[in-house]
Each structure stands twice: as structure tokens, then as C-alpha cells.
Amino acid sequence: MKSVKTLLKRPYNWIVIAFCVIFVVLFIFTFFNAKFYDTPIGQITQINNTSTTHISDEHHNKDTKHKTQLHIKILNGKFEGKTANISHEYTESQADSEAFSKNNKVLLHIDKDLNDAYITEKKRDSLVVAITGIFLLTVLLVGKKIGLQSILSLALNTLVVLLAIYIHNQSPNISLFGLMSVGIFISTTLTLLLVTGWQWRTLITILSTLVGTFLCVGMSQLIIQLTGGTGLKFETMSFLTLPPKEVFLASVMIGTLGAVMDVAITIASGMAEILRRTPDISMKRWALAGRNIGQDIMGTMTNILLFSYLSGSLPMLLIYLKNANTITYTISMNWSLEISRAITGGIGIVLTIPITILLMQLWFRLRGVRS
Incomplete structure (x- = not known):
């Protein structure tokens, strides 16, 4: 009982x-909120399978089609x-249709x-709600x-990005890339202040992340400008009515930010802890320690970035291969932009390591720490 009372005393x-x-x-x-929906909602009470057909396409992909009668x-x-x-x-592969089970609730379209x-x-x-709740x-x-604090920063970052998109939709003359740049600045500052608080290394982390x-992103824009975007399949951005290069650079900036921020805060925090424990360490040894930290996380962060980008296109990649497309054509049509984003993000990760170390050294030299 005392332990329970002690726990309840903590805010x-x-x-x-x-x-x-x-x-x-x-x-x-969520199980009883149907009346709050404007869209008609029904619950499947019975499923009768009327026919089953085995089908095959011109590429010898085999599937099974089911015709059912649903009582809703x-x-x-x-x-x-x-x-x-x-x-x-529906087909068993559910490539272009969806299977339903008894007691599933579904959204319906009813005319008259x-x-x-x-x-x-x-x-x-x-x-x-379940997945979001478990995550939080x-x-x-x-x-x-x-x-x-991380949850608050996640909510604020989401609002910043959505606000930038909303402003662009309302005023198309305003550059999406410019809005995202302002949003990145605000998002980085708020996130690091919430997560680490206002400390000397927070300012360094913000600067190194932004730089x-x-x-x-500037290097990417320069390369695209010099090469004319050759090799980038902008046409894979289906139904896009905006300048594709601008949207691509905005997506690169958003995707790179998280990885760069992680690298910057890891190195800054690690070097700060080393300095706190060994205040008489030489500047050269201190910088070497920061470089070692950066080398340890550089590979894993680049892999995380690459896998995050490629995973979203995996279903389309398999569909292309199943329909007798060559591996080179399949990759170029599905992973061209993703690989470019991952490589650009990897460059950002690598550049952030020396930038953070140099800013840390500069800060302490300005404070009069000996070299």
C-alpha cells in the first residue's frame, strides 16, 4: 500500500x-461511434461464398477469385x-480487392x-487508436x-508540416520549398528545446542540424541543376501538378532532418559528457572522441534511412517483377527517387559529424578552454 501511495504522489x-x-x-x-459518422456504416453479419475460380494472367501469375454475398x-x-x-x-492475393470477415464494420456508399x-x-x-495508443x-x-516531451515535439512537428502544406494549398504562389524551409527551422528548434532543454549544447545541436x-539539400539542388535531373524519374510522382524538383527537394529536406538531428544530438551529448567526466582532456583527444562516436553511428543511421525509404515501395517493386519487368527497369521506376533521397540523407549524416565537432570546439575555445 505504501508503494502505491508513493507512486500516486508523483505527477x-x-x-x-x-x-x-x-x-x-x-x-x-470506436466500437459504438457509428452514429457520429455521416458516412453509412454497416456490420457484416453473414458471408456466403457463391463461387471460386482459379485464374492466371499472361505472365502465368496464378490467383484465386472468390464471389461472395455479404449480409450487412x-x-x-x-x-x-x-x-x-x-x-x-475479391482475389486471395488481395492485390486489387479486399477480403472481409464476419463482424467486420465497413464504410458504405448508398445512393437512394x-x-x-x-x-x-x-x-x-x-x-x-490501438496502435497509436500502444506507441504513445x-x-x-x-x-x-x-x-x-518527445510526444509533444512529434505533435508540433506534424502540425508545422501540415501547416506549411495548407498554406501552400491556399496560396500556390508561395514556394512549397520555402515554406518547408521555415517549417524545418521552427521544427528543429522546438524539438531540441523540448527534448534537451535550454543548454549550451542545445544551441550547437540546432546549428549543426540546420547547417x-x-x-x-543545397548540394542536391546544385547537382540537379548541373545535370538537369538526368536519372531521376520525376514521372513516377503520379498525378503531381506541382514542380517535381521542388517537391523532391522538400521531401529530401524533411527525410534528412530526422537522421541529421539524431547524429548531431548524439555527438553533442557524447562530447559534453566526456568533457564533464574528464575536464582536463585535450582538444585533440576530445575531437577524436567525437569522431569515433560519429563513425559508430554513421553506418547504422545511413542504413535506417535507406531501409525507411525503400520499404514503402516494396509492394510496387514486387508487382513490377511479377509482371515480367526487368530488375533494372523495376528499380529505376520504383526506387530511383528513394535511393536518391537515401544517398542525399547519407551525405547529410556524414557532413553533420565534422560540423558538430567543429562547432563544439569553437564554442569551448570562445569560452576560454585550453587546447
Whole structure:
């Protein structure tokens, strides 16, 4: 009992408890919130399989097509309580269709009569709330106070990026790249102030992050300008009505920022801790320690960046290969921009290491620390 009372006296524990309560309430609410939707929602009560056909295309890709009859109970709107019978076809690979199970809740499109109804997609708010809640709870439990600050910075960063996109949509004459540049500056400053607080190394981390990010983006812009963008498949940006180079550079800047910031804060924090524990260390040995830290994380951070970019295009890559496209054509059409972003981000990571070390040295020389 004493341990429970001690835990409840800590403000942070109350925050975790409050979050858990909110998360559970929201999760339960998603099962009964159909009446709050304007879109008709139905629950599948019965599935009858009417036929099964084995199919094959010209490239000998085999699949199985199922035709089903779904009995769906309407949960909201003017048809609430009634049952709709909807024909649904899907393939087992689910490449261009989706399979449903009994008790799934689905979003429907209904014109004037239930006979015209069809399914648009699954109702996934319960899954979204569950995954988001588990992620945030894990960050809070592992990161404690820093975890809470990280969640706040994540929310602020998301708002900054969305605000930049919104402003550009409202005023297309304003450069998206310029808006993202301002957003990156604000996002970097707020994130590092929230995560590390106002310390001397916070300023160094902010400067090295911004310099490393804009330097590698500037190099990318210069190379694209000199080469005319040869080799970059801008045409793979489907349905894009904006200048592709501007959008590409904005995406490079956003993607590079996270990795560069991680490298900058790791080196700055490591060097600060080394100096605190061994204040009589020489400047040369101190810089060497920072370089060793940078070398240890350089490879892993570059790999993380590469895998993050490539993973999103993996489904399309497999579809291209399944349809008898060559490996070179498949990679050029699906991974051209992703590999370019990853390489550019890798350059930013490498450049940030000496930039951070030099700024740390400069700061302490200005404070009169001996070399």
C-alpha cells in the first residue's frame, strides 16, 4: 500500500494513468461511434461464398477469385437497422480487392436504395487508436519525462508540416520549398528545446542540424541543376501538378532532418559528457572522441534511412517483377527517387559529424578552454 501511495504522489504517474484511461475510453468508443459518422456504416453479419475460380494472367501469375454475398446490418443513417445484401468479389492475393470477415464494420456508399449500396473500405478507427495508443504508452513508460516531451515535439512537428502544406494549398504562389524551409527551422528548434532543454549544447545541436540539412539539400539542388535531373524519374510522382524538383527537394529536406538531428544530438551529448567526466582532456583527444562516436553511428543511421525509404515501395517493386519487368527497369521506376533521397540523407549524416565537432570546439575555445 505504501508503494502505491508513493507512486500516486508523483505527477508523472498521474499523467500515465490519465493517458491509459483516455486510451481505453477512446478504444471502447470506436466500437459504438457509428452514429457520429455521416458516412453509412454497416456490420457484416453473414458471408456466403457463391463461387471460386482459379485464374492466371499472361505472365502465368496464378490467383484465386472468390464471389461472395455479404449480409450487412446498417448501423446509422436513414437505413439504420435494415439489412443490405451486397455482392463482393475479391482475389486471395488481395492485390486489387479486399477480403472481409464476419463482424467486420465497413464504410458504405448508398445512393437512394439499399440495392445500390457498395463497400468503400473497412472501418479502421479501432485499429488506429490501438496502435497509436500502444506507441504513445510505450514512449511514456520508457522515456518518462523525455518521452512526454518527445510526444509533444512529434505533435508540433506534424502540425508545422501540415501547416506549411495548407498554406501552400491556399496560396500556390508561395514556394512549397520555402515554406518547408521555415517549417524545418521552427521544427528543429522546438524539438531540441523540448527534448534537451535550454543548454549550451542545445544551441550547437540546432546549428549543426540546420547547417547539415541545408548543406546536403543545397548540394542536391546544385547537382540537379548541373545535370538537369538526368536519372531521376520525376514521372513516377503520379498525378503531381506541382514542380517535381521542388517537391523532391522538400521531401529530401524533411527525410534528412530526422537522421541529421539524431547524429548531431548524439555527438553533442557524447562530447559534453566526456568533457564533464574528464575536464582536463585535450582538444585533440576530445575531437577524436567525437569522431569515433560519429563513425559508430554513421553506418547504422545511413542504413535506417535507406531501409525507411525503400520499404514503402516494396509492394510496387514486387508487382513490377511479377509482371515480367526487368530488375533494372523495376528499380529505376520504383526506387530511383528513394535511393536518391537515401544517398542525399547519407551525405547529410556524414557532413553533420565534422560540423558538430567543429562547432563544439569553437564554442569551448570562445569560452576560454585550453587546447
